[in-house]
Amino acid sequence: MSHPLVIxxxxxxxxxxxxxxxxxxxxxxYEAARKATGMTRDELVxxxxxxxxxxxxxxxxxxxxxxxxxxxxxxxxxxxxGDESEPGTFKDRQIMERDPHAVIEGTIITAIAxxxxxxxxxxxxxxxxxxRRVQAAVVEAYTKGFLGKRIFxxxxxxxxxxxxxxxxxxCGEETALLNSLEGKRGEPRLKPPYFPAAKGLYMAxxxxxxxxxxxxxxxxxxxxxxxxRALGGEEDTGTFMMSISGHVKKPGxxxxxxxxxxxxxxxxxxxxxxxxxxxxxxxxxxxxxPWLVPEEHLDLPILRKATDQAGSMxxxxxxxxxxxxxxxxxxxxxxxxxxxxxxxGQCTPCxxxxxxxxxxxxxxxxxxxxxxxxxxxxxxxxGISIGLAWPPKMTTIxxxxxxxxxxxxxxxxxxxxxxxxxxxxGQQVPVSIGRNxx
Numbered sequence: 185m186s187h188p189l190v191i192x193x194x195x196x197x198x199x200x201x202x203x204x205x206x207x208x209x210x211x212x213x214y215e216a217a218r219k220a221t222g223m224t225r226d227e228l229v230x231x232x233x234x235x236x237x238x239x240x241x242x243x244x245x246x247x248x249x250x251x252x253x254x255x256x257x258x259x260x261x262x263x264x265x266g267d268e269s270e271p272g273t274f275k276d277r278q279i280m281e282r283d284p285h286a287v288i289e290g291t292i293i294t295a296i297a298x299x300x301x302x303x304x305x306x307x308x309x310x311x312x313x314x315x316r317r318v319q320a321a322v323v324e325a326y327t328k329g330f331l332g333k334r335i336f337x338x339x340x341x342x343x344x345x346x347x348x349x350x351x352x353x354x355c356g357e358e359t360a361l362l363n364s365l366e367g368k369r370g371e372p373r374l375k376p377p378y379f380p381a382a383k384g385l386y387m388a389x390x391x392x393x394x395x396x397x398x399x400x401x402x403x404x405x406x407x408x409x410x411x412x413r414a415l416g417g418e419e420d421t422g423t424f425m426m427s428i429s430g431h432v433k434k435p436g437x438x439x440x441x442x443x444x445x446x447x448x449x450x451x452x453x454x455x456x457x458x459x460x461x462x463x464x465x466x467x468x469x470x471x472x473x474p475w476l477v478p479e480e481h482l483d484l485p486i487l488r489k490a491t492d493q494a495g496s497m498x499x500x501x502x503x504x505x506x507x508x509x510x511x512x513x514x515x516x517x518x519x520x521x522x523x524x525x526x527x528x529g530q531c532t533p534c535x536x537x538x539x540x541x542x543x544x545x546x547x548x549x550x551x552x553x554x555x556x557x558x559x560x561x562x563x564x565x566x567g568i569s570i571g572l573a574w575p576p577k578m579t580t581i582x583x584x585x586x587x588x589x590x591x592x593x594x595x596x597x598x599x600x601x602x603x604x605x606x607x608x609x610g611q612q613v614p615v616s617i618g619r620n621x622x
Contacts, residue, residue, distance in 0.1 A: 203317050205324040208285035214330055216405035217292040221338045228297035232401065235409035236421030240275075241265055241356070241394030242470060242499040244488055247401075253381040254298050255389040262295045262303040263385060263392045266318075267361055269308055269353040271471035271522055272502035275425035276395040278437050280307065280314035283399065284321035288344065290398030292330065293405060295342050298391045302343045305395075306361055309351035319346045353526035357582045358392040360528070371530045372582035396425055416441050420487050430466070430505035431458045440486075447482045450505060462508040465598065469499025471519050472587030474574060475594035495574050512599040513606050516591040517545035523588035534585030537568040541588055548603060551610030558603060561596065565589040 201207045208214070220228060233248025254260060264287065268276040280287060287305065295303045305322075307315045322344055325331045333341050352370045355361045359373035362385050377383060384390025400422060404412045413421040420442040426449075429435045433455030440453070450456070450463065457463050463482075465475045474496040476484075484490050491498050506515060524538035541564055547553050562572075569576040569586040572593060576586035595603060 202282050203284055203321065205285060205321065205328065208283075212406065213285055213402075214289055214292075214325075214328075214336075216402035217289045217296075217330065218336045219405055220293045220296045221336050221340055223296075225297055225299060228293065228405075231409055232297070232404060235404045235412040236416075237397065237400055237404060237412065238420075239394055240396035240400075240425070240501065242270070242472075242497075244498065247393060247397055250381065250393075251294075251297055251391060253379075254391060255382045257389060258299065259302070259388055260298050260300040261385045261388060261390045262291060262298055262300045263358075263361065263365065263380075263390055264291050264294075264303065264305045264395060264398055265356065265358065265361060265392055266305055266307040266311070266314065266395045267349050267356040268311070268395070268500075269356050269526075270500050270502060271519065272427060272429055272467065272504040273470050273500045274427045274429075275437050275501060277308075277311055277314050279395055279399055279425070280311070281317050284318045285325070286399040286402060287318065287395055288321055288325050288331075290401040291344065292335070292342060293401045294391060294393060294398055296340060298389075300391070301341050302345070304345045304347055304365060304385075306347050306349060306355075306365060309349040312348075315346060315348045322346055352528070353522075354528045354582065354584055357584070360582065361392065362390065369528070371528045374581055417443055417487070419489060424501055426501040426503060428454045428503045428505070430503075431461070431507035431510070432456070432505045433458055442486050445483050445485055446476065449486060449503070450482075454505070457505070457507050459507075464506050464508050464510055465512070465594075466506060467502070467504040469497045470502040471504070471522065472583065472590055473497050473499045474590045475598065477598050497575075512595055512602050513545065513549060516595040517542065517549055519591040520545055520588050523584060527584060531580040531582075531585060533568045533579040534588075537564050537585060538588045540564045541592060548606045548610070551606075553603075553607040553610050555607060557607065558596070558600070561592055565592050 229248055229251045237247045238244045239247055266276055266280060291303050305318055331342055331344050335342050347365060349355050349364060355364045355370040357372050358380055359378055360370045364370040380390040380392050382389060416422050423439050423441055426438050426440055438453060463478045465477050467473055468476050468491055476496055481494055484494060488498055520541045524542040527534045527538050529535045544557050544561055548557055566572055568579060569589045570579060571577050578586050
């Protein structure tokens with residue numbers, strides 16, 4: 185029996201043909217897009233703004249407010265961000281594979297609202313099945329006249345292009361994605377002046393929204409902003425997809441209302457800790473989020489404000505749970521190694537700093553760590569994210585560098601003794617220099 189606050193366990197409760205146009209139309213699919221063709225830009229923007237829908241890619245910014253920032257010059261573009269590469273996040277993959285027409289319909293409505301006649305769905309390079317499903321759905325939509333010239337028999341034209349990325353994590357950042365889409369290196373752009381709503385794709389005004397964000401838009405149009413707000417709370421409206429992985433008994437994607445606590449999520453929804461072990465820590469919003477611990481945070485509500493006040497973020501809705509046996513130094517090293525590998529190299533603090541953090545942690549794990557490494561980890565982190573505050577004060581163009589700092593700060597704040605134990609254990613092992621040990 186599912187938890188009363190779980191709308192659906194997304195992976196298991198969708199019919200096997202949910203990705204087809206026939207099944208989608210049976211549930212009134214594309215009726216919301218048809219309705220949108222008869223509405224003005226202002227009406228659509230205000231409706232989405234009133235719903236409280238926020239971006240689901242991690243930033244949590246109001247979708248309607250972002251639409252309202254679109255510069256007046258034309259042409260405009262809509263880009264849907266499916267470059268889901270944050271460790272622990274796999275919700276967008278499931279949406280694209282199980283419900284691609286919801287993404288397409290949401291894209292159509294977003295394009296109408298922002299007066300765009302060409303939209304793009306950018307999909308992570310390691311998601312070939314997602315790309316095939318979305319592309320097949322796009323072909324079905326073209327065949328039915330939902331895309332192309334005079335969609336739904338109106339005067340509105342919309343072309344939709346599916347683009348498969350080359351596998352770079354940094355292209356999940358919206359301006360790096362736009363560079364990649366233009367055939368350039370996937371490197372972030374400076375903001376200002378390159379805010380996508382003003383200078384985006386091909387230097388034209390562009391709206392970039394996450395897969396889950398646009399998939400919510402048809403439901404808002406179909407049922408109204410009040411209905412959508414009522415699904416959640418006054419603070420965080422609607423439902424949210426959450427990817428739960430790690431040391432839990434029932435990992436998976438869950439569609440939830442944010443009116444439950446972390447205790448309810450981990451121990452009721454996700455079934456508790458695997459092998460009935462103790463909970464040690466969890467990452468609440470993807471690998472870039474600072475860690476939370478049961479002694480301080482287990483009974484906090486899963487709300488943006490509460491999580492922000494706890495010094496972390498809900499981000500992309502990816503929860504990674506770690507049990508009592510987890511080596512937290514190894515966990516931090518694995519995350520930092522990812523960010524070091526994925527740095528685009530454009531910014532020196534990120535390019536050099538993430539590499540140094542990885543080397544220091546690896547040295548500690550290898551048993552050659554030094555007591556000075558504790559201070560060195562802190563100093564290198566401070567060079568990437570000045571002041572080590574949250575949200576981070578960046579010395580980089582995008583948040584990738586500061587993302588590598590989050591596991592370091594969490595490690596030093598909650599599990600410093602484990603670092604010290606690794607260092608002390610390594611110092612107890614004699615090191616032979618010459619043949620005679622001299």
